[in-house]
Amino acid sequence: MDAPHLVLDFDQICQQARHGQLGIEQLLDIIRQQQQTIKRLTANEKRLIERLSQYEPQAATQASGQAKASDSSYSLDAETKRRKRRKRRKKSPGRQPTEVKFADAESIEEIYPEGVNRRDCHLVRERAIWRLENNRAIRVGYRIFAGPDGKEPRIPGVTPRCEYGIEILVVLAFMTYIIGLSLDKTCQVLAFFCQLPLSKSQADALLRQLAQHWEGEFELLCDMLVYQAVVYMDETGWKVGQERCSLWAFVTKFQRVFLFGCHKDAATLDSMLPPDKFEGIGVSDDASVYQNRFLQGQKCWAHLLRKAIKLALLYPDNTKYQNFLEKLLAIYHSAKKSAEDKNLDEAARKHKVTELEGQLCELLMKYPPEATKDLSPPERDFANLVEELSRLVEAEELFTFVLVPEVEGTNNTSERILRNPALDRKAGRTNKTPKGAHRRSVIVSVLESLRANLSQFNLPNVLEEIRRWMEEGLSLFAKQWQSLQGGQAKVEPTD
Secondary structure (H helix, E strand, O other), rough: OOOHOOOOOOHHHHHHHHHOOOOOHHHHHHHHHHHHHHHHHHHHHHHHHHHOOOHHHHHHHHHOOOOOOOOOHHHHHHHHHHHHHOOOOOOOOOOOOOHHHHHEEEEOEEEOOOOHHHOOOOOEEEEEEEEEEEEEEEEEEEEEEEEEOOOOOOOOOOOOOOOOOOOHHHHHHHHHHHOOOOOHHHHHHHHHHOOOOOOOOHHHHHHHHHHHHHHHHHHHHHHOOOOOOOEEEEEEEEEEEEEEEEEEEEEEOOOOEEEEEEEEOOOHHHHOOOOOOOOOOOOOOOOOOOOOOOOOOEEHHHHHHHHHHHHHOOOOOOOOHHHHHHHHHHHHHHHHHHHHHHOOHHHHHHHHHHHHHHHHHHHOOOOOOOHHHOOOHHHHHHHOOOHHHHHHHHHHOHHHHHHOOOOOOOHHHHOOOOHHHHHHHHOOOEOOOOHHHHHHHHHHHHHHHHHHHHHOOOOOHHHHHHHHHHOOOOOOHHHHHHHHHHOOOOOOOOO
């Protein structure tokens, strides 16, 4: 058909046909072209309806005649419902078959049960595992053989049902929770340095598996706190989602326990250090939750001295603040010197504490208590500091470190290990859910406790210790727990 006929409307075609201007063949061509146009438009309509149905399911039913067209689909209520409707997830490509993974393996290893003749074993499964070898990620294919009893041996250094070696999980946890990298950046680092293809969702799943694997070790660390002679503790702010909560750290010589997303209250403290069981010395600041809490306590001198230093620096012309700071520092330095004197016996230490308490009381008596509501802000702060020191010296919680040389006069130990998490909080890298906070508590507690026990905290030493756990079925912390239950007074660190 000639091109001009394609643009003729129905009236023009009828007029030309009546006047004999269009032949039969030309009319048939016009009909044929119209049919093709109808088919094309019908196909386009069907495709658009299918795409629209992903966002408005009622569109499909309306197109099929199951519902009548209505302006309500464009109403405010309909728009609100559409916004609340759950977003459709992208279709996952699905799990890659084991055969494909195994075919991509760079090396093949066979795993047989110990003490069984290999001739009596049979192949039960094949697994492809990502491992780190010479700082490079490779896929290793494992052919697992079972003996006549059907028991399968475990792949060394691999947790159950995991496709990544324990070394990858430890590196991932260290970079995410100890260094403080985001999951996205951690995956990029592993891809750049180790050539490990790891998505954010996979990394999140691996951290969840590691926390589940270490749950028992975390519980042991919490249980051992109760039997320690000295426990240092401190807390800082944290967030779980939009909820404001706390991060609490409990530190001993060989244990480090972190509670992310907990409440700073007596119930949490009692759950960690039950009053009827904990008989050790609690080293802390003077927060209300710690007051009159331990049989024997040591309040942090650093917190007290900072208050005095602040007043002296902000008001250098006030000689009262300057003199008070100098004398308070002299008492503290004298106490430190006595605490470090190994020639003092128990009686001499008690006598020294009596002298120190007398010197401090003499200093505090120069500043009688006043009604703080009528004082200026600096004078109010100074009066509160004097009242706090008076209360603590009466409670005998300022010079415990002189009586017991193993105790420090500050809780700087627990403060230091909270610095990195505090930076994470400032950067907004907190937790979204309570489960995520607990996962972080487990992993950080185990890694930091390993730091306290190993002579050198590095990847080879950490992996050597963890692999030994997996082979023997008895962790370092389980051995420490057995020593405590056996009545041993000292637990030696593992090299």
